[in-house]
Amino acid sequence: MKAPPFDYHRPASLDEALGLLAGQPDARILAGGQSLVPMLNMRLAAPATLIDINRVDGLDRIEEGADRVTLGAMVRQRALEASPVVRRRLPLLAEAVAQIGHPVTRNRGTVGGSLCHLDPAAEIPAAALALDARLVAASARGTRRLAMEEFALGMMTTGLEPDEMLVAVELAAWPEGHGAGFAEFARRPGDFAMASAAALVALDGAGRVDAVRLVLGAVAATPLRVTEAEAMLMGRTPDTTLIAEAAALAGPCVTLEDPQAPLWYRARLATAMAKRALTAAVGRADRKRVAA
Template identity: 50%
Template sequence: MKPAPFAYKKARTLDEAMALLGGQPDARLLAGGQSLIAGLNMRLSAPSLLIDINGIAGLDGIALKDGKVEIAALTRYAAAERSDIIAKHAPLIARALPHIGHVAIRNRGTLGGSLAYADPAAELPACLLALDGEVEATGPKGKRSIKAVDFFKGLFETALRPDEILTALRLPAAGKDSRVGFAELARRHGDYAMVGLAASARAAGKGLADVRLAYFGVGATAVRAKKAEAALEKSDVEAAVAALDLDPPDDVQATGATKKHLAGVLLRRVAQQLMEAA
């Protein structure tokens, strides 16, 4: 379990990191390293260069800007857990954070890293999808925003171009009528979930509107369950469960059929969270 040989450069500025990235197409960015280093040690990937971005000033921090919560890419999970802005304005993220790995992992792991890695069983991509958030990509030609729905392309695959760096994520700040729900089932606390569900909605009278259900651990990316969302907007939880159009693949923990059953159980529990708050 020793990685294949690679070169290592510590970038001091974003421009320097981008220049290095542009010059070496198979280079990988090193942020928290919680997934990357394990992958290197198992020789699942063998980049010729690691560009350490941990020393770049200004790439972390959490701010409330123009009705959006902006989280810079290098922000550690642990910092987000302690953030009043997250607690108040991004309650879905606050609910998801304790489920991510263990304390040691959350001390190092970064929010930007999780999104860029795009593990289909990770919590954060699903939260971004449920909240209709976006990522900020910085490349040689400047910055661009990419909506969550356009960002996650496939298994560990995103819309980031090889010369771009994910520099921030932005989420709409929660309003008075915002409702969120989160639940996941992992056989041990801190494991990747067998199935998880991140949800957001808007309270509308006694019911819910703009329901967004983002499942994770059920396919190549986090996925919305749109038919179930529509049923939930009619306050019919059982119809929502029946309408779940997921087709999770089998894995070593469970068959797809079991995962689909569990997705239904999670939907009932998360629906209750959404409605309780309403």
């Protein structure tokens, strides 16, 4: 299994990369290569041109803002795990990233690569939807921002134009004291998830749900927000009964199936993962300090 021939470019700057992308009709961006290169080796993809952005300056920054954290597209997954900013401001992402593949694949795998590959089972797109991601797309024509709903169009299909490249993602940092949980089921650690769930919970001073997100991964073509479950939880005290009722709404969302996980089984996994993620998030959330 060897990659088919391709023209190789290794730009040193973003402008150079965008110029190349604008002029090449059949080009793919090569980031960490942990998904694209297997596809090349298996001849599932055969682009005429690869634009290697591993040496483009400035794409690997983690920037902390007041209510957003911006991750450059080339931030390695291993760097996310190690980042104190990510652990403190985006605990959901920190927990999700630790479940991607293996330490050695995370050494190369990137935030932007995972988002653009958009595998239904991938952890980062699910976490990004929960964190109201804004995706920054650049081209020689300019820069625009896409919401996750505009970006994740379908199975491994993004809303990027052919001349556009993802350069960063801006994630909502929830207030201090919120709880996060990411749970996934795979036959062996590091395998593709058969179902995953991401949950964020903020409680008010009385211990009622003040804000909540529940997202499922690996159950549909793209990550899925379970708004009905969120609505059920809002304003109420999340005890085990309520969490179980809300998590039960995850099962019917499942549309993906394969011989390993038929619909009925994946639906049960989705419910179980939603319950685990919500339970973890609620358990980690602090009641807001009541104003004096």
